[in-house]
Structures are given as structure tokens and as C-alpha cells.
Amino acid sequence: MQIGPYTLKNNLIVAPMAGVTDRPFRMLCKRFGAGHAVSEMITSNSLLWGSEKTKRRADHQGEMAPISVQIAGGIPAQMAEAARVNVAHGAQIIDINMGCPAKKVCNVMAGSALLQHESLVAEILDAVVGAVDVPVTLKTRLGFRRGEENILRIAKLAENAGIAALAVHGRTREDMYNGTARYELIREVKRSIRIPVIANGDIGTPQKASEVLSATGADAIMIGRAAQGRPWIFREIAHYLSTGQLLPAPAVAEIRGVLLEHLDDLHQFYGEYSGVRIARKHIAWYTKGLRGSNEFRQAMYQLESTTEQHQAVQAYFDQLAEQGERLVYEQEAASEPLAA
Template sequence: MQIGPYTLKNRLVVAPMAGVTDRPFRMLCKRMGAGMAVSEMITSNKALWGTAKTLRRADHQGEAEPISVQIAGADPEQMALAARVNVEQGAQIIDINMGCPAKKVCNVAAGSALLRDEALVGRILEAVVKAVDVPVTLKTRTGWSRDNRNALRIAKLAESCGIAALALHGRTREDLYRGDAEYDTIRQVKAALTIPVIANGDIDSPAKARHVLDATGADAIMIGRAAQGRPWIFREIQHYLDTGETLPAPKIAEVREVLLDHLDELYAFYGEYSGCRVARKHIAWYTKGLRGSNDFRQTMYALESTTGQKAAVALYLDRLAEASERLEYIEADENDNHAE
């Protein structure tokens, strides 16, 4: 998998997810086998660049290459400036967000809302590509709505503007994350382009990864929600693609080490107060479906210190390890909601 001058070690990419793909999570997924991880989106609104949130999102210290930074906005000049500034700060690949379905993004005509204005899409793509001397990629959806699918036109426009690779989520903005991903649409787009195409949507297991690659002909796959609390999914998928064999569930002792290390990274990155709160959702994802996890999480959510939180996690996993060597998912947990 090649993006500009960068050869990825495999075809597995971590999807950009607001509030999730911070530096600690990106670095963890790369250690677990991802070939690339795209940052949380950084706004092109210059007035917000000095905020603590934006500064953290632009922090790539110690991160393995290539460093891909996603930018979001609806003004070509602002997007071009945002691209240049992020390259100056270390970005090696600029990714343009035209896929986010969130209301707060679409309400300012950014993200997937841009798909309603193909002329504006073209102006943004041209402006960003011309502004920087690094590869520019695009993340998008199949269209604004089920009645307005224009992924193929957008994809051809992107290629003509010099976009180096395209990641396509197989849903419209209207679909959000409901229904099945449209792998047929991704296949049609891939067949029409010469640039790399990355398939995204509903890839949650090694077997599904193999199916999506075969069904779409995509050059790579992008994994988002399925990696939350399960960063070893990249290792599992790569092993399956290489051998056709499924790895056993990870040992609880390894999960304990991974999670506690992840917590330490979050605490160091966000500080005591915010670190404790950001960690809650990650702990919820790691423990979802495990024995006794609902009761554990309700207690954990009430803890206000990183020391107490980490000790509670260690004790819970130690008790799980006494009953089983490897992870065993036994609870549905549909009604559990994580807290921040």
C-alpha cells in the first residue's frame, strides 16, 4: 500500500474518530499492527487553533511514521492554510474530512455536508493539494442521502485534483452508522480509479476484513469502531490475511498490560482531571461483554482519581484472570453507556 512516497507496512488503517484517535490510541494501534492511523480532525477555523483540544490533536511526538492529519472545514482558503500549518507541525499526509456525519460538523457545511456541493468539493481539493508538497488524501461517504449517491463523481473529481488516496465509508450521511455498508459502491469506485482506495464500514473481524477486501478489490481497509477497546484487532486481521487462521483470544494478562499502559499514556497526555475522564470510555470499551463488567464499570465511573481508577482496573482484570486465562465475552451489554 503506497501513499505518495510512503509505503505502509500493510493494508490496515485506523479510521479518524473524534474523541478517540488521539496520540496514545494511534500509537497503540500502530504497535498492535496497524499500518497507518489518521488523527482526529483538526478544524480549519483559525480562531480555534490555540485551544487545548486542537493543540493536543496536533501533537504527534514520538509517533511512528507516516503521520496523517485530518483537517475539516468548508472554505478552500482556510483549508489550504490549515494544511500548510499542519505540515509545518509535522504532518506527512493531509487527510480531508468529507465523511463525518455529525450534526455539529454538517451544520457548518463541513464533513459529509460538502457532498451536496460538488463544485465546492473541487475547489477545496484543488486548494489543499496546491498548498502543500505532501500527499493529500480524502475520506468521504457514498453520498449525502440514499437518493443522492455521488461517490463515483466525487472520487473521479478527487483523482483529477491530485488526491493521492481515497477512503470511502460505505454509507451515506443520512445513514449515519445504520444499515449495512455498501461494498458494491466501493467496488465500483475502486474499478474506476487508479489511485489507492481504502474500504471502510462494518469491518469488525478478520473474516470480515478478508471478505471486504475480496468484495471491493480495495487496496486497504480502514477500521474504526471495532478497534475501540480492542486494538489487537489489527494483529488478528493481519495474521488471518497472512495464514487464513484465526488467532486465539488474547490472554487476560496481556490485556491487563495493554490497558494499564494505555491508561498511563492517557493520564500523561491529558493530565489528572481530564485523563481520568477520557480513560472511562476506553475502559468501558475494553471491558464490554466481560464477566461482571457492568457492575465494575458503574463503580469505576464514580472514581475521581487516576490512581484509584487504575487500581480498580487492575483488580478487576486480576479477578478475571483467576477464572480464565483468555478473554471470554459473555454479556451483551447493550444498555451500558460509558461516561466521560
């Protein structure tokens, strides 16, 4: 997989997810075999660049190259300036967000809301590509509304503007994350343009990864929600694509070590107060479906210190280890909420 001058080690990419793909998570996924990772979106509104949230999102210290930073906004000049500023701070690839379906993003004419205005899409693409000397990629959806999919025209605009790679989520903004991703349109995109195409949406198993690559002809796949609490999915997919065989489930001891290390990184990165709260959702993802995890999580959500949280996770996985080497899952209610 090639993005500009950068040759990725494989065609497995971590999708940008607000509130998830921070530096600790990106580094962890890369360690488990992801060939590339894109940062959480950074606003193009310069009034917010000094906020602690934006500063953390722009922190790439120690991260494996190439460093890809996603920017979001709807004003071409602001997007161009945001690209220049992030390149000056170490970004080696700029990714443009035209795929986020969140209401607060779409309400300010950013993310997937831009797909309603193709002339503005073209202006933004031209402005950002012209502003920097690094590759610019685009993350988008099939269109804004079902029945009005305009991804083929958006893809042509991207290619004509000099976009280095195009990632397509197989849903419209109207779909949000409902229903199933539609890969046939991604296949049409791949056939219609010459730049690399990355397929995204509903890829949660090694078998599905192989099926999507085959069905779309895409150059790479992008994994988002399926990697939450399961960063080793990249190792599993890479092994399956190369051998056709599934790896065994991770041992309890390995997952305990991964989660505890992830917690330590989160606590250090965010500090005591925010670190505890942000770590809660990651702990919930790691433990979802494990034996006795519902009771564990309800107690864990009440903990207020990093030390208590670390100790609770250690004790829970120690108990699991006594029950067997491999993780044992049980049926849980799908509606159980995850703590934010």
C-alpha cells in the same frame, strides 16, 4: 499500500475518530500491527488553533511515520492554510474530512455536508493539494442522501485534483451508522479510478476484513469502531490475511498490561482531570461483555483520580485472571451506555 512516497507496512489503517484516535490510541494501534493511522480532525478555523484540544490533536511526538493529520472545514482558503500550518508542524500526509456525519460538523458546511456541493468539493481539493508538497488523502461517504449517491463523481474529482488515496465509508450521511455498509459502490469506485481506494465500514472481524477486500477490490481497509477497546484487532486481521487462521483470544494478563499502559498514556497525555474522564470510555470498551464488567464499570465511573482508576482496573483484571487464562465474555444488554 503506497501513499505518495510512503510505503505502508500493510493495508490496515486506523480510521480517524473524533475523541478516540488521539496520539496514545494511534501509537497503540500501530504497535499492534496497523500500517497507518489518521489523526482526529483538526478544524480549519484558525480562531481555534490555540485551544488546548487542537494543540493535543496536533501532538505527534514519538509517533511512527508517516504522520497523517485530518483537517475539516468548508472554506477552500482556510483549508489550504490549515494544511500548510499542519505540515509546518510535522504532518507528512494531509487528510481531508468529507465523511463526518455529526450534526455540529455538517451544520457549518463541513464533513459529509460538503457532498451536497460538488463544485465546492472540487475547490477545496484543488486548494489543499496546491497548498502543500505532501500527499493529500480524502475520507468521504457514498453521498449525502440515500438515493442520491454521488461517490463516483466525487472520486473522479479527487483523482483529477491529485488526491493520493481515497477512503470511502460505505454509507451516506443520511444513514449515519445505521443499516449496513454497502460495498458494491466502493467496488465501482475502485474500478473507476487509478488512485488507491480504502474501504471502510462494518469491518469488525478478520473474516469480514478478508471478505471486504475481496468484494471491493480495495487496496486497503480502514478500521474504526471495531478497534475501540480492541487494538489487537490489527494483529488478528494481519495474521488471518496471511495465514487464513484465527489467532486465539488474548490472554487476560496481556490485556491487563495493554489497558494499564493505555491508561497511563492517557493520564499523562491529558492530565489528572481530563485523563480520568477520557479514559472511562476506553475502559468501558475494553471490558464490554466481560464477566462482571457491568458492576465494575458502574463503580469505576464514580472514581475521580487517576490513581484510583488505575488500581480499580488492576484489581478487576486480577480477579479475571484468577478465573482463567483467557478472557471470558458474558451476555450483556446492548443498550448499556458508555461513559463519556
